[in-house]
Amino acid sequence: MRWFWIDRFTSFHSGREATAIKNVSLVEEALDDYCLGYPYLPPPLIIEGLAQLGGVLVAEHMNFQKRVVLAKVVRAVFHQLAAPGDQLHYHAVLESVQDEGAMVSCTSKLHEQPQAEIQLMFAFLNENRFGEMPLFKPEELTTMLRLMRFFEVAVDPAGRPLDVTTDRSISPQ
Amino acid sequence: MGHGNQAGMSSEDVFEKVQSALVDALGVEDDEVTPEATLVGDLGAESIDFLDIVFKLEKAFGIQIPREDLSPEDILTNSQYVQDGKVTAQGLTELKRRMPWADLSKFEQNPRVQDFGDLLTVQDMCRYVQSKIGG
Numbered sequence: 521m522r523w524f525w526i527d528r529f530t531s532f533h534s535g536r537e538a539t540a541i542k543n544v545s546l547v548e549e550a551l552d553d554y555c556l557g558y559p560y561l562p563p564p565l566i567i568e569g570l571a572q573l574g575g576v577l578v579a580e581h582m583n584f585q586k587r588v589v590l591a592k593v594v595r596a597v598f599h600q601l602a603a604p605g606d607q608l609h610y611h612a613v614l615e616s617v618q619d620e621g622a623m624v625s626c627t628s629k630l631h632e633q634p635q636a637e638i639q640l641m642f643a644f645l646n647e648n649r650f651g652e653m654p655l656f657k658p659e660e661l662t663t664m665l666r667l668m669r670f671f672e673v674a675v676d677p678a679g680r681p682l683d684v685t686t687d688r689s690i691s692p693q
Numbered sequence: 694m695g696h697g698n699q700a701g702m703s704s705e706d707v708f709e710k711v712q713s714a715l716v717d718a719l720g721v722e723d724d725e726v727t728p729e730a731t732l733v734g735d736l737g738a739e740s741i742d743f744l745d746i747v748f749k750l751e752k753a754f755g756i757q758i759p760r761e762d763l764s765p766e767d768i769l770t771n772s773q774y775v776q777d778g779k780v781t782a783q784g785l786t787e788l789k790r791r792m793p794w795a796d797l798s799k800f801e802q803n804p805r806v807q808d809f810g811d812l813l814t815v816q817d818m819c820r821y822v823q824s825k826i827g828g
Contacts, residue, residue, distance in 0.1 A: 591741045619760045623748045
C-alpha cells in the first residue's frame, strides 16, 4: 500500500504556499472499515494528506536538509465529509519558520466550499536526540515527488522552475 | 516580520494575549491560566508544546523568540555550571543573566536540574514578553 494521501501537486511556490488534489475513490481500502456501509475518507487521512503537502513545503524551504516531521495538529475543523467521487482541493501556506520547526495553515475545499481547516506544526529532528539517519533516501524522495508531479509545477521564490532533484547538499545557494 | 512596535501595551493586555496563546496551544480553560500557574506542572505543557507557544507568542506580539531565550539547555548541560545534578552558584548567576524575567527564587532553594523544566509560570512568560516589547 502506498502511503500517499495527495494525488498531484497543482502549484508550489517555494517558501510560500502549495496546492494539491486528492481524489477520493471507493477502491481505497481505508474507506472500507472506517464507518461500515457509509464510505468516506477518514478525517485523519485528510490531515495526513495536508501534512504531506505542508511537509514538502517546509522541507523544500529548508533545502531538504532538515528532517521534517509532523509534531502537532494545532487545530482541526471539519465542515463536511469527503465521499467516493469527491475531489478535494488542498492548500497549504507556510506561516512561520523557527530554528526548531515551522507552522503551516491548511485548508481543504470541496466544490469550492470549505471542507476542512487544519493548522499543523512541524518539528526538525535534532541529531543529538534522534541520531542522524535520514528519513528518506534522496532518490526515493525525488521519485515520490515526481509521481506527484511536483516538479511540473514547482517554482522558486523568483518564479523559476525548481531543479528535478532533492539532493541540494552541494547546492550553490 | 512582526506587527509593529507594541511598546506601551498594558500588563493586562500582555496577560490576555499570553493567556489566549496558552489556551490555544494547551487546550486548557481561561481560568486555569492564572499568573502563578506553571506551564508544565499546572497546564500540562509537553516539550513540543513550547514550540507551539513560541509560534503563537511571536505572532501575537510581532516578536522573534530565539530558542535559547526560553530553554537555557547550554547552561544546564555545561559541567562548569552543574555539579551532582544541581546548578552551581555560578550557573545560577548565568541563568539569571540569561533569564532576568524568570522568578528563580524558589528554584534557587534547591536548584536540581531535573526541576528546571517545571519552573516557568504564566507570569514569567508575561514578563518575558514585556522585556521583548519594551513594555
